[in-house]
Ligand SMILES: NC(=O)C1=CN([C@@H]2O[C@H](COP(=O)(O)OP(=O)(O)OC[C@H]3O[C@@H](n4cnc5c(N)ncnc54)[C@H](OP(=O)(O)O)[C@@H]3O)[C@@H](O)[C@H]2O)C=CC1
């Protein structure tokens with residue numbers, strides 16, 4: 001982590017009235033304000049607001065018990081702006097300068113593009129044309145996901161951005177990189193020799209990464225139906241989790257060394273082809289079903305604003321290989337989907353059994369050692385071991401050693417957005433994705449998209465953990481998905 005000075009900054013919040021801004025960004029900014037970060041904000045979107053009505057809108061997103069709300073809200077200003085209208089940016093320039101002077105912000109600027117991706121490029125270009133990016137202080141652009149929809153579009157977007165910002169000023173956000181237990185993967189691996197010494201193909205049988213959701217597409221049908229689970233979740237969040245699990249230790253914990261190691265993993269992931277994809281990947285869509293709480297769910301193609309013939313996948317399971325020495329032959333199974341039985345993100349490391357292990361030969365209850373990294377909703381770790389059953393019986397029983405961030409510390413654990421915006425305020429881009437990371441992840445994803453038209457879309461009942469073909473993907477290798485575990 002880079003340790004830089006806190007400096008005052010003007011945040012230009014594009015998409016200021018949107019879902020992400022209201023649900024995540026304002027509460028995150030409030031927490032940062034309470035931790036003495038100094039900033040003023042100009043909210044930008046097309047609809048009309050006065051400064052006061054904008055502040056009231058933000059207020060509704062905040063914890064109403066805090067007395068600091070009033071001071072915080074006073075730092076917010078609103079300017080109606082259409083990103084397609086260059087003259088709106090000319091007006092913005094004047095307002096930005098006034099607020100800069102009022103709060104003595106030294107010309108430091110963060111441009112947070114919480115907009116639909118098709119607007120990222122034109123917003124950047126119009127900022128430059130209006131001279132808003134020519135500032136006395138530093139400037140940074142936070143870009144939401146998805147960064148393009150394939151490699152070609154990502155390249156085009158990147159070129160547009162790099163005409164305005166230097167690569168070091170571009171903060172491509174993947175909010176999973178701000179989650180507590182995702183940031184803990186490096187510590188778990190590299191601060192514990194007990195794990196690092198066995199973190200390889202000689203000792204690990206397979207790795208399982210699950211990002212299951214109970215929610216459906218909600219109000220984002222038009223985005224999701226064009227996108228699907230592969231581009232929405234695998235191309236970014238899942239690949240990031242896989243990379244952090246598989247990467248080599250960086251020689252130093254500095255931004256570029258870490259990013260360098262991450263890119264090496266991406267380059268080593270085996271791409272898929274038409275000949276291999278049927279054995280490596282399942283794509284499926286949910287049909288009607290019942291959630292564990294009894295709620296009846298309609299099938300995906302009957303959801304509001306979804307085409308009744310839609311072939312968009314709401315579930316993906318896949319087997320990846322990282323073709324390097326450490327991971328030779330170790331399958332990395334991943335799965336993600338909407339309307340599954342539980343909301344859960346976890347990584348399971350299954351260790352190999354000892355050959356000729358007398359416990360395995362003679363006793364039935366011994367299971368493989370598993371290390372489970374619970375990312376959400378629980379945050380913690382569990383290690384599954386076998387011990388002799390207490391008493392006279394000679395059998396073994398599985399036990400679980402748990403560490404859980406359940407209690408006091410949880411209330412002080414920053415939300416992913418708070419952590420990432422805080423990093424950006426301090427100029428630390430370690431937990432943001434560098435261009436080559438994005439490019440390689442698109443190369444891999446494009447190879448899948450190009451090959452998968454030949455594989456049929458499977459279906460699963462809402463409220464389950466996906467289609468049976470996802471279980472068969474592992475069964476062919478002699479493995480199974482380990483059930484999601486709730487920490488005590
Ligand atoms: N919502 C979420 O949970 C997540 C969202 N994201 C990403 O965050 C970004 C924003 O998403 P989200 O908030 O959900 O989207 P919304 O559709 O809820 O909000 C879009 C925002 O953009 C504004 N806007 C639309 N058109 C224009 C325009 N021409 N000029 C200026 N402003 C415009 C809208 O306001 P108005 O209509 O007034 O102009 C609104 O403030 C997207 O890139 C999305 O992929 C990423 C992860 C999760």
Ligand SMILES: O=C1O[C@H](COP(=O)(O)O)[C@@H](O)[C@H](O)[C@H]1O
Nearest residue numbers: 145175213215232233237345376
């Ligand atoms: O980026 C996205 O992530 C959310 C899931 O995020 P989480 O933090 O709640 O796990 C997902 O619902 C959404 O479709 C996707 O765009």
